[in-house]
Amino acid sequence: MSERGGVEAFTVAALELLGGIAEPQAPGLYTVLWPDPVAGEPAVRQLAFDPELMDEAPDAELVSFASPALEHLLQQATASGRVARAYLHAGANASRSTAERLARAYRFLESAWTPQHGRPWWVPAGVFLFRVRYLSDAREEDLVEVAITLTDGRLLRRLGEVLDRHGLVAEPLEAWPMMAERPAGEAYAGARHELEQRLLAPLGLRRRELESRLGRESGRAQAYYAELIREREEPRAALPPDSPERVQVDSKLLAIRREREGRLAELRAKYRLSADVSLLSVLRLYLPRVVFTGTLAGKRGRAELTLCWDPIAQTGEPARCSRCDGLTYEVGLHRGGGAACPRCLDGGDRSPRRP
């Protein structure tokens, strides 16, 4: 499943969800009827999912993550109400005691963090529901749900439990501000990557099962044809080289060998596994977070450090290193300024150790 395949599958699925039609012209190239709720008449557009196709179809729009065509489609899906939205039925408080509990989630290296101001926010998350079809001699289906924050693409692994515990409401309980989202295509790419990781084990298991069945059946077929060939080769050896009977046996043997190749190819096709993935729906879910601004202070000076409390998991979210942008629960002051993770603190302060 390539990245292109992901965008392509998503775009086609979203278009069809909106009542549009995508007609494949060539691998990665489509003519689509793009639904237009304002004009009423659908627009005819050409979409390409591979830059190399642009020579062939110079009028096509290239679609990739965060391209205008994909963004437009996602906005349209959201506006049409096909992308459901809901708020988690849970509160959040920005009290002093929350800030103290938040501070205990981290290890501050040779420094201390003092919270200043706390404020609840809604953080948007996308819950992507995928249908996976395993196609081989049998058809099986799985539904896989991947939840990811739309602000920084972090996976939300225990969302099912959270939903069971709190429930959802259509309108927010509190009018908190909303955190800014990254392009929806990025979140989709993250969800798709997670899906692929989760499919590795079930795909591997099915593939091994199919291979062992293919091995057994191919073995039986080989033995059957070997017997047919042997039955004809033995009497053939006794025939004179230019006898007409020998020519007949030769052509029969050729036919048997051809049939054997055909049968083996049939078996390989029967036990070949492919997975067909489609996105069924996206739920946009808003979760509460409390963001505390604060100051990290130590011998090296001070730096602003904003930390985020997750009132659902009752824990702090990892802090972002101002140097490498990585996520960490261990933070210290960098000699060049700013709060940093241990790796950046180390790398910036010490010369490489001698072996």
Ligand SMILES: [Zn+2]
């Ligand atoms: Zn770092």
